[in-house]
Amino acid sequence: MSTEAHAENLIAADWEGGSLPYRVGHKKLGMWLFIVSDALTFTALLMGYSYVRASSEQWPEPFKFSPSILFSTVMTLCLLASSFTMVMAVKASARKDRKHTRRWIMATMLGGLLFLGLHITEWKHLIDEGLTPKSLPAEWVKEWPKASYLFGSTFFAITGLHMFHVFTGVCYLGFIALRVRRMSHEDVEISGLYWHFVDLVWMFVFPMIYLLSVYRGH
Amino acid sequence: MSRLEETFKNLWAKEDVIINAICFLMALVFLYFAAANLIWAGDFLTTDALFMTVVFLLLAGVLMISPLLWLQKHGYFKKLVGADVDTEPVELVPVHFEGTTRLFAGILGWLLGLTFIEVVLAYFQVPIILMLTILIGLSLVKAALIIAYFMHLKFERLSLVLTLIPALVICICLFFIFFPDSMRSKNLRYSATESQSQTAEP
Numbered sequence: 472m473s474t475e476a477h478a479e480n481l482i483a484a485d486w487e488g489g490s491l492p493y494r495v496g497h498k499k500l501g502m503w504l505f506i507v508s509d510a511l512t513f514t515a516l517l518m519g520y521s522y523v524r525a526s527s528e529q530w531p532e533p534f535k536f537s538p539s540i541l542f543s544t545v546m547t548l549c550l551l552a553s554s555f556t557m558v559m560a561v562k563a564s565a566r567k568d569r570k571h572t573r574r575w576i577m578a579t580m581l582g583g584l585l586f587l588g589l590h591i592t593e594w595k596h597l598i599d600e601g602l603t604p605k606s607l608p609a610e611w612v613k614e615w616p617k618a619s620y621l622f623g624s625t626f627f628a629i630t631g632l633h634m635f636h637v638f639t640g641v642c643y644l645g646f647i648a649l650r651v652r653r654m655s656h657e658d659v660e661i662s663g664l665y666w667h668f669v670d671l672v673w674m675f676v677f678p679m680i681y682l683l684s685v686y687r688g689h
Numbered sequence: 690m691s692r693l694e695e696t697f698k699n700l701w702a703k704e705d706v707i708i709n710a711i712c713f714l715m716a717l718v719f720l721y722f723a724a725a726n727l728i729w730a731g732d733f734l735t736t737d738a739l740f741m742t743v744v745f746l747l748l749a750g751v752l753m754i755s756p757l758l759w760l761q762k763h764g765y766f767k768k769l770v771g772a773d774v775d776t777e778p779v780e781l782v783p784v785h786f787e788g789t790t791r792l793f794a795g796i797l798g799w800l801l802g803l804t805f806i807e808v809v810l811a812y813f814q815v816p817i818i819l820m821l822t823i824l825i826g827l828s829l830v831k832a833a834l835i836i837a838y839f840m841h842l843k844f845e846r847l848s849l850v851l852t853l854i855p856a857l858v859i860c861i862c863l864f865f866i867f868f869p870d871s872m873r874s875k876n877l878r879y880s881a882t883e884s885q886s887q888t889a890e891p
Contacts, residue, residue, distance in 0.1 A: 525875065548804075559793075
């Protein structure tokens with residue numbers, strides 16, 4: 472019996488195991504398991520944020536629709552667009568079109584870098600206003616006298632960790648783009664999985680941190 | 690086939706049945722708990738009661754997966770989800786449905802549209818509880834679209850989906866156990882004047 476035919480016999484129905492229970496490579500399975508555990512990290516952070524917000528008497532709602540919300544919407548669009556270019560990179564890699572794979576990955580990195588640049592600008596504005604992990608700006612305290620400084624702690628912790636993930640993702644994609652000739656299709660696909668996950672997390676951070684803290688006036 | 694081999698084969702078949710029967714019974718027990726909670730919890734629409742119902746239903750659903758797939762394999766009812774492995778030519782090298790550019794552009798369009806709706810909600814300053822509900826709902830739809838299409842999970846084997854998603858969903862639901870406590874601790878706060886003097890000096 473040839474190896475192929477033997478392996479064919481070992482492949483069983485869904486959920487029955489067999490020689491290839493998931494029919495994906497070990498690297499891809501590893502990335503999926505990492506994504507699940509990392510998703511739980513972000514869930515824990517967002518739940519912690521919801522907890523302190525629900526248990527606080529007052530919570531600052533400082534983001535004016537223009538410019539803050541519009542600014543973070545542009546950041547969201549950057550990430551969504553970069554997710555799409557990553558899909559195109561994976562498609563090009565499936566055709567073994569190395570040149571276009573590299574170009575699409577570069578476009579994805581550009582989207583990621585744009586996101587990082589905008590995010591750092593926004594952080595700088597908030598820090599200049601006086602927001603730190605341990606204190607609120609004086610004007611905010613005047614407007615929301617009962618608010619706790621936990622706003623700053625949760626804001627910097629959650630967006631900071633997400634920013635770190637974007638930064639890691641850009642480095643990872645850069646490595647893949649540099650060595651794209653030696654990478655298999657699955658390697659490109661796995662880097663894509665990571666990048667989409669970063670996008671996915673932002674789809675929860677953006678509404679929960681920004682949109683729910685839109686300035687409502689008094 | 691030797692006799693020993695045959696005995697093992699029979700034993701294996703029985704083990705299959707026994708494990709699935711146990712799973713099925715446990716699923717029934719959890720369904721009973723969910724129903725009991727519904728009937729005897731008194732006020733049903735509280736965070737606690739809803740939490741218990743959700744967890745019991747989730748556990749029942751997960752325990753049902755294996756018996757249902759087993760029944761399906763033995764031809765008790767038609768296959769609902771997943772590719773039919775018996776008729777599909779088996780590929781040793783993992784092969785993926787590639788998806789057309791048009792499909793992915795469509796998904797991107799949906800994601801942009803849902804984001805637009807979310808931003809519009811912020812613009813019109815919808816009341817915060819309603820806004821929270823809609824935002825989480827829309828975000829879940831967006832997450833599902835990204836996972837299913839961009840991350841290709843829709844085109845993977847059913848076993849991979851069943852390994853990853855239920856565990857994640859159950860763990861996330863378990864986090865909700867903290868919320869009754871957060872509401873309670875709000876009522877245990879200092880009075881407004883006291884907390885005011887606290888925040889004034891960071």
